[in-house]
Amino acid sequence: MQGAVTTMTSTEHNTRADMLAHMGSLQQAAYVRPIEYQEGRAHGLKAIEVKNGPLRFVSMADRALDVCQFEYRGENLTFLSKPGLNGRNQFDTNGLEAQRSIMGGLFFTCGFENICAPYVTTEGGKYPAGSFPMHGRIRTTPAEHVGSDAHWTAEGDYVLEVSGEMREAELFGENLVMRRKITSVYGQPSIMVEDEVTNESFRDEPLMWMYHCNFGWPLLAEGAEVVIPSRKATPRDETTAADTTPWNEIQAPEANRPESVYLHELAADENGRSFAAVVNRKLGLGVVIDFDASLFPYFMEWKSMGAGDYVVGLEPSNSSVHGRGWHEQRGDLHTIAPQTSERKSLTFTVIEGEAAIDGLIARRDALLG
Template identity: 80%
Template structure:
């Protein structure tokens, strides 16, 4: 709809779309600052106190993401305390992992060429509060743009000085959000830069009969537990009490420009979500499949590092690093698929990449 037509139909654009800073008031969320964004039937929450990561993500009132047992959390003592991170990891549409470490906790061994350090599960950036937070809603021609931005600093005296500058953008009438990130190394030494988006999907999108859609040329089990899981990696069954998690490392097909994707679709619900990214930015991709009752979630994880963590890369001499006074940029887009035709188009896109 053109700008003039839209304005003719509403008194305020907030009837249809808005960007609204909020603060939670109770329980573990007390004091948690966030930005609520409504784009027609799409609504999401960017957490200003947690790296501007997106927690809530819903469409036409249906939740599309996973929220772990602790629920929404403000900043707390579990945030960066080794394995205790499991008490603060909430899930949500995505949380940012890195930058000194991803996956399990890690302590630099004696004799390493890297500085000594203790690195918590999935790193520290996901719990870093944003500064210079800005939220805006404005017309750009006939596009009504909804935008959130800010920066997060992961730094230590005598240590790293990494700055994440993030912009999240959505356009009214389009059921998608685009995350544009830049990480700058503002220190004067080379720094490790492990970088993963942990994208988490839950009920009711994730339900028996749902399907994981990935243009995968091959899926390698992370461990013996995963190898013993006889359920195909792309099929979703009902929750099972105490069923262990499975993790797969995928080799993705991509188009001529490096574009690839991963998604979840539910034909019965008539909805899906697809994540678009470039394999040059994310040469590694993991699928976390947890079908355990109460921990019922599928994580889709574009990454520049493997799921085995920092120590694995250090041992092989291929830990990704960022030169002093330089930066890297990455972009991911999340799009809601509405209806059978959109779901069919995603499957056809997968098949075309694998042909």
């Protein structure tokens, strides 16, 4: 793969007239297509497949519209855990059993009452008693009002779009609604995720909110690199502190190697923007996550070099990996007021070629100045 690529090679024919002249149907190049899986744990899972030239991704309508598959020129860029694709099942919201349904994918949404380890509250505290599963419940919530479209804009862009609404709610409990829109423009190797969460209850509610972004083979391979403008990386625990390999270097898989987790302090530009990425020079590809760092005061890196569990997770969040109990003890658990909304967005972009990877490294270095 040669040189920096800012748009796909197919975009020499990306005006409406050119595309219609060269194709019988625009679906030769781009489409949004509802699908349903037919076997195994994924049986009955409804999803939306999106093709944007050489970029292809799948958004799961039955699981918060999270993106499970993300490919570029046929190369997989994400991690899929041992259980594989899952529809809704008995493991979804049952403490640590969630590890039997966590699939990975380009991202899954964590929250909203809890992220990270399972947590149980008791009567007499500031918040009602409850049991909160690993990484929360929103990731397993099926979408309502699901929409998908492919259309031309007045500006001449061919836009591929998925949208829907998820509700995390309980009788006498929380009532949090997330509206999600995922957009990709033909000729641009990226997707934008725009989310809005509204508290439709009549009390303050915890709002822990993390995007668990996961990268796997062949993008993740020995010699690949994690690129983060990190001013400081703090190990989560003693196991991570004992890991002598650099947090940004990717090693070969090793049987039964424990995971390492780091909390990063990110540098940002004058507009508050920052990023995180995984790049592979041998493959000639990378994936960059761009976001407003002010909306994500915590950023974690999950590095698992264990054979069979070979993955790097990059995790922009409004809460710490130490979990809900840690925030409750500190008195800084993030909450959302009744009848108010919060918004967050992320952009995932594929970069291709040595020059593009060099440019990303230069961007990191400039932020760290």
